[in-house]
Amino acid sequence: MKTFLVSSIGKLDLIIWVLVLAFFFGSALLFGGDLNLTFIGASGVIVEMLLISLAVEIIIECLKKKKGIGTLTGFITNGPEAICLLAGLFAGDIVFAASTPLGSNFMNPILLIAATLLCHQFIKTFSVHRVYSVVTLCTTALLAAGFFLLSPSHYVWWLVIVIPLSLLFFFIRPTEPGKEEEEDFSFNPSLWLFPSILILTVAGYFLDPVVSFAAANSHAPKGVIGFIVLASLTSWPEFKSCIVLLRRGNRLGAILNITVSNITNIWLAAIGITAYLLT
Incomplete structure (x- = not known):
């Protein structure tokens, strides 16, 4: 297990950690932020x-022998x-709770593109079920954008549109083929799957406030660059999953x-909006 964990951290991770430190410390120096709190915040982001x-x-x-690993990780x-x-x-x-998942629908496609470029698999990846990929990603992003443009009185119409569309995209998704050769596990998956899911969920939940803490104390710019950097950091779980799957050839x-x-984000938002309309 120790060998597996050590080998899991690659050059990309180290480079991104350095860039995180450089971004927040650079912001603190340029815009008069608190260097001590910036260091604490940036270190917290890296730990997360x-x-x-x-x-x-x-x-x-743990899931590599399971059919539909992409759906499961999603x-x-x-x-x-x-x-x-x-x-x-x-x-x-x-309303805030419902809008939180939808924010990821804008950044997720960008991170997928970034992951394919970093893994030198852009053309090969987007040649796989091209129509489904493009239509689903664009539509789920537009549906998320539509929510932010609506007044509360129109939320019910948003639900009427997004629920059938999201269900359609989910059920017509391409089927992932099973592996021809069964690889041995690097460790006992039954012992590590649940703890790793718990760590991912808890760490992912606290990632946003930790990033916000680092951004606030470093006085990070709130323009386009700042938005992209902060949004990318808070979507790290999806990005990392793409990187790992691409490196495994999936x-x-x-x-x-x-x-x-993205589809699940729509469903989560729909649950929140339904609760809002029923109260």
Whole structure:
């Protein structure tokens, strides 16, 4: 297990961690932020990213013999959004809770593209079920955008549109083929699957506030660059899952990881909006 965990951290992880430190410290120096709190915040972000990276690697290793691994990881990486929804429902801030998952629908496709470019598999990946991939990603992003443009009085119409469309996209998703050769596990999956899912969910849930803490104390810019960096960091679970699946040669799994994640975000938002309309 130790060997597996050590080998799971690659050059890409190290480079991104350095870039995280550079971004937040650069912002603190340029815009008069608190260097001490910035260091604490940036270190917290890196620890969160490390935990998420290891959890994703373990989950995918545990599920590698399961058919439909892309769909499964798409559901699992939405654990933090589900917790945000539940927390919002208990706190009474239902609209905010519903909108939280939808924000990921804009960044997820961008991160999928970035992952394919980093793995040098852009053309090969988007040649796999091209029509389904493009239509699903664009539509789920547009549906998310539509929610933010509506007034509360029109939420019911949003539900009428998104529920059948999201169900359609889910049930017509491509089927992932099973592996011809069964690989041995690097460890006992029955012992590590649930703990890794728990770590991913908890770490993913706290990633957003930790990133926000680092951004606030470093006075990170709130323009386009700042938005892209912060949004990318908070979508790290989906991005890391894509990277791992692509490195294992599962291009369709990487696509489904993002499309199913976007579809699940729609469902989570629909649950929140339904609760809002019924109260």
